[in-house]
Amino acid sequence: MFARGAVVALYQPQWGQVRNMATLKDITRRLKSIKNIQKITKSMKMVSAAKYARAERELKPARVYGTGALALYEKAEIKAPEDKKKHLLIGVSSDRGLCGAIHTSIAKTLKNEITNLSNAGKEVMVVGVGDKIRGLLQRTHGNYLLLTFKEVGRRPPSFGDASVIASELLNSGYEFDEGSVIYNRFRSVISYKTDEKPIFSLETVAGSESLSIYDDIDADVLRNYQEFTLANILYYSLKESTTSEQSARMTAMDNASKNASEMIDKLTLTFNRTRQAVITKELIEIISGAAAL
Amino acid sequence: MFRARRLLLRLAARPPLPPPRARGYADPAAGPVPMAFTFASPTQVFYNGANVKQVDVPTLTGSFGILASHVPTLQVLKPGVVTVYAEDGTATKYFVSSGSVTVHADSTVQVLAEEAVTMDMLDLAAAKSNLEKAVSEMAAASDEAAKAEAQIKVEANEALVKALE
Numbered sequence: 256m257f258a259r260g261a262v263v264a265l266y267q268p269q270w271g272q273v274r275n276m277a278t279l280k281d282i283t284r285r286l287k288s289i290k291n292i293q294k295i296t297k298s299m300k301m302v303s304a305a306k307y308a309r310a311e312r313e314l315k316p317a318r319v320y321g322t323g324a325l326a327l328y329e330k331a332e333i334k335a336p337e338d339k340k341k342h343l344l345i346g347v348s349s350d351r352g353l354c355g356a357i358h359t360s361i362a363k364t365l366k367n368e369i370t371n372l373s374n375a376g377k378e379v380m381v382v383g384v385g386d387k388i389r390g391l392l393q394r395t396h397g398n399y400l401l402l403t404f405k406e407v408g409r410r411p412p413s414f415g416d417a418s419v420i421a422s423e424l425l426n427s428g429y430e431f432d433e434g435s436v437i438y439n440r441f442r443s444v445i446s447y448k449t450d451e452k453p454i455f456s457l458e459t460v461a462g463s464e465s466l467s468i469y470d471d472i473d474a475d476v477l478r479n480y481q482e483f484t485l486a487n488i489l490y491y492s493l494k495e496s497t498t499s500e501q502s503a504r505m506t507a508m509d510n511a512s513k514n515a516s517e518m519i520d521k522l523t524l525t526f527n528r529t530r531q532a533v534i535t536k537e538l539i540e541i542i543s544g545a546a547a548l
Numbered sequence: 549m550f551r552a553r554r555l556l557l558r559l560a561a562r563p564p565l566p567p568p569r570a571r572g573y574a575d576p577a578a579g580p581v582p583m584a585f586t587f588a589s590p591t592q593v594f595y596n597g598a599n600v601k602q603v604d605v606p607t608l609t610g611s612f613g614i615l616a617s618h619v620p621t622l623q624v625l626k627p628g629v630v631t632v633y634a635e636d637g638t639a640t641k642y643f644v645s646s647g648s649v650t651v652h653a654d655s656t657v658q659v660l661a662e663e664a665v666t667m668d669m670l671d672l673a674a675a676k677s678n679l680e681k682a683v684s685e686m687a688a689a690s691d692e693a694a695k696a697e698a699q700i701k702v703e704a705n706e707a708l709v710k711a712l713e
Contacts, residue, residue, distance in 0.1 A: 316593040323586050323650075323658040327622070330652045414590040414662060468653055470619045476608060479624040483648050487660060490590055 279533060282526045286519065293515035299353070300508035307444075307501035310411060314441060314498045321491025324484050325452060331465040333455055335433035342377045343401075343434030343454070344368055345424075345489070346392075347496045348385035349408030354504040357439055360449045362391035364437050369399055380429055384420060384493070401429055412497055417490035425482060432456050438492035439499035445506060447499035454488060457481045581655040583616040587632065587642075589664040594642065595632065597656075602633040605649050605659060606707075616655050623649040625661060627707040641667045643711055645704060672712040679705035 327333075346361045365381060365388070372379045380401040383389045389403040404420060433455050440450040457478055460466060585603060587595040604613045606628030625647040632640045647661035682705050686698035 313591065316588060316591055319586065319593045319596050320588045320590055320660060323588060323660050324648075326652070326656065326658055327650050330654070330656075468620050469651075470621045471609070472622050473609075476624050477622065479608070480622050480648050483624070483646075483660075483662075487590075 277525075277529065279526070279529055282522060282529060286522050286526060289515055289518050289522065293512055293519065296508045296511040296515060300505055300512060303501050303505040303508060306411075307498065307505055310494070310498040310501050311441070313411060314494050317491055317494035320487060321494075324487035324491065327484070328453060328455065331463065331469075333460055333463045333465065335455060335459045336462075339432035339459070340376070340378050341429070341431045342372050342379045343382065343424075343429065343431035344379060345382045345384065345434065345436045345454075345492075346388045347436060347438040347489075347492045348383070348388050349496070349500055350386040350405060351408050352387065353507060354500050355507045357447075357500050357503050358385070358387040358391060360439065361437055362388060364449050364451075365392065366396065368435075368437070369396055380431070382420075382424060402427055407493075408497065408500065412490070412493035414486070414490050417493055418486045420489050421482060421486040424485070430456070432459055436488055436492045438496045440495050441498040441502065444502050447503065450495075452488060452492065454485060455481075581617060583614070583618075584656040585632070585659075586657065587630070587659045587661070587664070589644075589647075589661045592664070594664065600632055600634050601637070603657060603659065604629075604631040604633075606630070606644075607649060614649075614651060614657055618651050618655070618657070620653045621649075621651050625649060625659070627704040629667075629707075629711045630659060630661070630664070641711075643667060643670060643708065667711070670708065670712055672709070675705055675708040675712060679709055 344365055346365045348358050348361045352358065369379050369381065379399055381392065381396070381399045382401050383392065383403040385407040386403070386405050389400065392400060402423060404423075407416075433453065435451045435453050437449065437451050439447045441447050455463075460481060461474070461477055466472070582599045583601075583603075584597045585595050585600045586597055587593075587603075602613050602615050604611060605623070606626045607623040608626050609623065611628070625644055627645050628643070630642045630644050632642070634640070642661075642664050643666075644659075644661035645663040647659065647664075650658045650660075679702065682698060682701035686695065686702055689695040689698045
């Protein structure tokens with residue numbers, strides 16, 4: 256008499272990790288994908304190396320140009336009076352990732368500066384050059400973002416780009432008193448440093464007392480001079496930033512390729528071991544099958 | 549003799565007298581500070597801290613020559629020719645589009661030009677045809693911004709033609 260009980264389909268939940276030995280097919284699939292990734296990272300490294308060589312070459316005259324433009328602020332020791340409220344931060348980066356800590360270091364500095372300045376009671380606005388800055392700052396500090404610029408990093412920066420940024424900034428309507436440009440200064444192929452350069456508004460410079468030693472300046476000339484200097488400083492920071500970014504991307508892709516090669520080596524060994532194990536198992540089955548006859 | 553030696557030692561041990569203070573009005577000035585001249589465009593550096601005798605620059609308020617120890621000033625460049633007179637007297641000319649000139653109190657001079665080329669890179673015929681095009685553009689310009697742009701082109705080309713003739 257069959258038991259007419261309900262036949263409960265026993266469902267055995269597999270809570271624990273059931274680790275089967277990886278089949279040959281899994282390993283082959285992994286190996287193929289990692290080899291593809293290695294090809295990509297290697298080619299990205301070569302492209303960055305070429306772009307870096309060009310960027311470093313163009314950086315040499317740009318450095319002379321930039322230090323020339325900043326010379327006035329240093330020699331005249333222009334400082335904004337302490338009671339001035341409106342501050343501007345320009346973070347210079349780019350659109351594309353896979354370059355190590357380039358974007359995060361700028362964003363971190365920006366966030367720190369925002370906090371410090373807000374605690375000191377000043378009004379702060381941020382201009383982001385490069386989409387990554389916008390992405391990193393938007394969620395937490397979105398209300399501080401004044402302008403963002405896209406399509407940065409695809410082609411090497413030119414003076415035209417810097418003057419576009421400068422003119423948009425001056426037309427934005429935000430009357431800042433002083434500010435700083437935060438960029439990554441290129442030190443060597445393997446190192447860069449996040450640096451800050453000051454910028455001042457027309458009123459601050461005109462009101463500065465050390466400006467009186469400069470002869471024969473009328474307001475129009477000073478305004479033109481200031482606008483040109485702003486474009487110069489932006490150009491300099493763009494050039495330094497691009498060079499740092501390309502060198503960082505080169506390093507990052509080089510590390511990625513090396514890691515991929517290591518993984519390929521390890522996986523190849525595992526693959527061979529697995530292959531031998533499979534062959535051995537088949538042999539044993541055949542032998543035991545034959546022995547059973 | 550010993551007393552003389554001890555006296556000498558005591559004199560030697562005393563700290564040296566401080567150097568004489570800044571000059572009085574009747575004294576001649578200190579030697580001229582050489583000019584450290586930097587002339588660059590965004591893509592090219594022509595002079596970097598070089599020692600030159602004189603530089604002639606065209607500015608919005610007129611052309612003037614800068615020698616060492618020139619009074620500090622800030623100026624904006626106009627399209628025109630910058631002439632650099634080296635220490636040995638040779639003059640080199642460059643055409644600049646626009647930019648800035650800064651002369652500091654310590655005799656450093658920075659001429660930063662947006663575009664700067666040596667005269668041999670320019671062609672008179674091309675400059676003349678560009679000038680005609682710019683003049684016709686200005687006549688045809690409709691709004692203020694376009695008119696201003698065309699005017700800038702006209703001025704730049706006029707300066708080019710004048711420099712080359």
